[in-house]
Amino acid sequence: MTTALASGPRQSVFAGLDICREAGLALPDGTHRPVFEDDRWDFTAVIGLPNQMSKVSRRFDFTTITNPRWRVIAKEQITAMLAPRHEAVMPLPRAYRTPLHLLTASGRLAELTRFLNWLTVQGVTSLGEVDAGRCEGYLAHRRYLLDEDGQVVGERSPGTRRAAAQSVVDLVNHRELFSVDRVPEDLRPWGGAAPSVVAEMPCGVGQNKTPPVADTVLQPLLAAARYLVDTLGPHAIDLITQVREADRKWSHRLGDHVFTSTLPEKEIAQLLADYERRGEPLPLAAEHTIRDRLAADGSPEDPLIRISLGLLARQAGFTQFWRKWIPHLRERIEATLAIVGAEKPFGRNASVVDRAVGDGAIAWTLPLDRLEAIAVVGIVRTAAIALLAAVSGMRSSELMELEVGSCRPPEHYGPGLVRYRLASKLIKGQQLGGLADEWVVIEPAYRAAQLLEQLHDNPENGVPLLGRFAFDVRYTWFRNWVNGPAAQRLGLAPIPEAPVSLRALRRTLAIELAYRPGGLLAAKLHLKHIATATTEGYASRPGGAQAELLAEVNKHEAERNLDLVWAEFRNYLQGIMPAGPGARELTEFFAHIDGKLTTGEAGPPKTQRSDREVLNLVTKRAQALHLGAANYCWFTDPSRALCLKLAGTPHADRPLAGMCDSARCPQATHHPCHRPVWAEHAAQTTTFLGSLGPTRKTERARLQADLHRALAVLDSIDTATHQNEE
Template identity: 45%
Template sequence: MTPRQANVVVMPSGPISAHWAAASPFAGMDVCRAAGWEVVPGGSRPNFDEDFWDLTGLRDIPKSARSNTQRLDFRGITDPAFRLTAKEYIFALAVPDHELVLALPEAIRTVYKPTSCFNYCVQLVRWLNYLTAQGISDLSEVMQEHCDVYRVMRLERKRTTRGTGPISAGTMMTILQPVRNLAYYRELFTKAAYRPGFVPWPGLPLTKVAGWKYQHGNSEPAVAEEVFQPTVAAALYLTETLGPLVADEFDRLLQAVETRSSSTLRSLSPEISAKFSRVVASYVHRGQPLPELDGRLLTKRIGNGADPDDPLVRLHVSRMINERTNYTSFPYRLVESVRPMLEDAVAKVGIAGAHARDATPIPRYDDQTPVPWTVPLTGQQLRDLAFVVLAACRILVASISGMRASELDELTPLSPQQPVTVSGDTQRFRLTSKLIKGHQLGGVQAEWVVLEPAYRAVQLAARLNQADEEDRVFPMSPTDFLHGRLRDWVNGTDGQRLGLAPIPAGPVNGRMLRRTLALTLAYRPGGLLAAKIHLKHVSVVTTEGYAHKPGGSQGALLASVEKAQEHHHLELTEAAYRDYQDGRMPAGPGARDLIKAFEHIDDLLKDHQSGPAAVLDSDRRLEMLLKQQAKSLHVQAANYCWFRDPSRALCLKLAGTPNATKPLAGMCDSARCPQATHHPCHLPVWENTAASNTVFLDNPRFPKAEKARLKSELERAQQIVNEIITAHTGLGEE
């Protein structure tokens, strides 16, 4: 006998959910204890019978979880029977190992966390109230037509937060999942359930109903190169050069606020007037502008009737009165009694922000010319600048560490660990955080080995955010919003004054930055990340981080890098093969072996007959053959290394490591290595090398001893240039 069959009671007259909960198999149960959620001492422990589950007292709620997601409110469901069904469904998601839930063959076995329960609770409120609005008083009356109309209605509704575009397929999955899954929990529900055998959208995967389109591999796009480069360059400049100065000034602002008393001046007595006059006179004597009012306070002052054209409307008189008295508020109406004196002072020295008036010079980003790090700032302008630097810190750490958003959210002031000195007197910098995605509530401790700029960015963010030991160091704002603030500042007068390259408009979020790092490491080994960070350093550091604690987020990113690298190498090998087919041959010492390998592939494909099926099979066979060749490809900045036989690798011979499994890029001499080839994509590198050497040789001040070495390098570079051009045009084909 099912719970629904065993608990047939008469509907009570009042809309009190406790009447219904008394018949539920979960009645009286402690939600947190049943779900295994730990509660802090004194924290709330909601009972199943309650229509509002307050989970704010949970111990292990991730820092990324917003406070509203910790409150499951069923009170919005109009029908009390429907309300009980919603609570039973959410309870079953949180406690899938309950004996009654285990008895349901199609129940979800995954343990849902509080944030997921909140999302489905919100969708249940909307779905069940929609049914009530349609005149349905019993869930057994629900028809497929109701589900279809509801789906269309939600699809046509635009998003109301962070944009006005259509609802995504992923969001539709969240909307429609409880609509369908109520059917799978029918036997569990006490008072309201779909009729037996009814399942919304029968025979269709919910992904298809929601409009989800499967894509092979990682479909997350990378940040556009023209957006990524100036973004990371600006973030690095702000955190490394500007950030410490902003933090110093911000500390002084906070200290001044803490020591400031709180009292309002009611009238100007002769004594107070004399003190205020001395303050004004001191500004004039020093030749310093009078302090400027914050923008938001200026707007309020004008809204209260002040004349926008008044020369004193921007004056921060409260700050001035506080310099010699304990008063912190100077009502603007009292300005009239000292107007002549203030207007005279403003005419002589003007008005400007009170902070950072003696700004330390720093080098501009573009030409290294010394300029003050800022113009004078008001208090609010300084706070806004501190937030921009915070945004830069998060974007930089996300860009060069590969940490997920949830893992960045778990960073605290205690996350930067003591640097460890390794061989060569270099240091390794580590950050501790938590892996949240795919783990139980609260996550698991993890450690990342990162570049020093990322390490310092976390320390700077903790300082700017005034974070305590267990507080998060980054603000509760999505990455796309933070990037927008950074872009607006860089493209504005402040960023351009410091010589930063403008950041074009384009989408940027945490997943895209993670994907960009993976693709950059896979596609451009030895290249440059942004302006100053070498990819080889990123690769070494992050790889060490993955090896330190394999699996989890680090392992997932490493797998993404390796998969992207494998795909990229296959593309490069196929491009070289297509060039060979078109008569554009490779150059370099390893060209003959590569051509023989391509000829062997041609021989293996000759037996295939023509026809659509044979062509398809031939294409697949070609891909498999090229994959074998691509496995030996190692991409260098100026050549391809086909590392098939370590005993023939020149770099290993020079290093005395004949048993190594990978080439040594730092010792590559592609002009002499029998496994190196040059292709048209390498032509600009060698042309630039030849041009640079020519410039140095033409310089009469260049040391003669160095000229001999450069002359041989120039000859080698020019020879390679000629070989690439000759082979590419087919003139060198035998």
């Protein structure tokens, strides 16, 4: 069926339209406003765009569409997506009713451009020639990855396939809007199925495909990040100050130098005399400069090949050091070199710091050239970003919205009670411009943000603190530095090669909080403080981004509890019994589930024939499970909780883990996984008892009671285990 317009091409309904005004996008006064007829729409200056959005995504370039006629179609479709309330768009039955974000529209334009250019390559000159077969062909084209020989070597993600199908469906949905060309009226690609169905996208309900960071990677990553922030951070501030001061005085662009080709013998001699008087080594050139000199037939035996002669010239007041000066000044420079030597200009006489492994002290850095100094500062910045992301749970978009001045003044509520806040914006799911939000964080995250402010090139309030950055690239540099000689001399453990993303760090934090008190975060940070800060952030702003993180934590916590109860029920079936004051009650509960316990005239026990039935029965008990450092707390009856009785709050809805005495609480149980904790406690208590003098009778009595309690718990765990073995 032909789709040629009966009366030929007509004028577009969007002719002369101000795109930003129609889409409700604000621009600063005096900024060029994109008009429909423009082949390039520049939205760079739109007010409220997130820092996460790249500059490329803010520029819509229609000239990349090969067929000039189809550029008008692309403009009409993108305009309809940005301004669905336009009088020409609202009557369309399948048009969008909610304006798309500029970032989404940019992605739609990119995929539409691919489709239209693919049609051109296939020899199609009119959209009327598009049929179901060509739609299938384009989907297959976007589905498979081909090598240089045209052989299939892989398959693209469902998201890519969905975007390909969506570009075709959008052409059908906006057909009546197009002025120069249209797809056939009876075209129903893929039988009218939704693009997600065509792409075979899995259902996203209840799924999170982002894997957490592996323990073997997380531990050295956190250790290195904290060491760089806490130990090297202050020295990095001094280092970047040295670089900025040197740039101000000796840079080609910023210094006040005189251009001359006349030999300044007197000035250079005076400069060298000053070096000798101070005993300061001459500056070494950068490694890449030395390589270039050697490649240009320079002699490795020449002592001046490694000296930064250009820096000497600028320090003497001249723009550059001419090669023709070398024969006249060689003897004088070599004489000074023999007296004071040569070193890289930055990081000299570096301060001494403790090594990460605690086996002594060492200078925090070796001398560096300018590029190396800037690189080290960049590594410290990346460490601060990684630490901030790992212990705060902020999304990448929220990190990029941080500004200089985002560190709110600490709020003091008493001795040792301080609340730290970071101001940012919630971008995901919000209108253009985002929603102002605050994160309650722990002190290490707050210090990392402060360090980022101090390392900033322009530390003025309101300036983006981080702006848009590629964390995967920065992390690769960070890992290479940690695994290199500079970090190894500081005693840092190497980081295994594995991908780490901000999204993975957020999910890792959620899982670690849900599975507390274990986990590698607890080994390096006060995990309880992170959980408290997250909860306080939720209570402070119930609709904020931190509430979403806490919801994710609670979901993981529910899954963890169900898995633990299920595992203990399986242990019960295998004869591995719990120990502790609450062991009998838990055993009776498992016996009831297993159908071995009958009460009164309830009739024969019911046999559970499937795991699903058992999981349904243990779900309620799983909701009452709370993890302690050395026990499981089955918080089914607050009136029986020993911790609440000791605290005088018998009606609380959660146990007080800090006051737990699991050896006496009737709702606490001990399991084989808790034995190492009690064994370590018993060994430490025995060591302390052996070190007490004869006059420390009160302390000895208290420790002796602790030791008896620990040994009793160990004995009960071992007894339950031995019964199973017998």
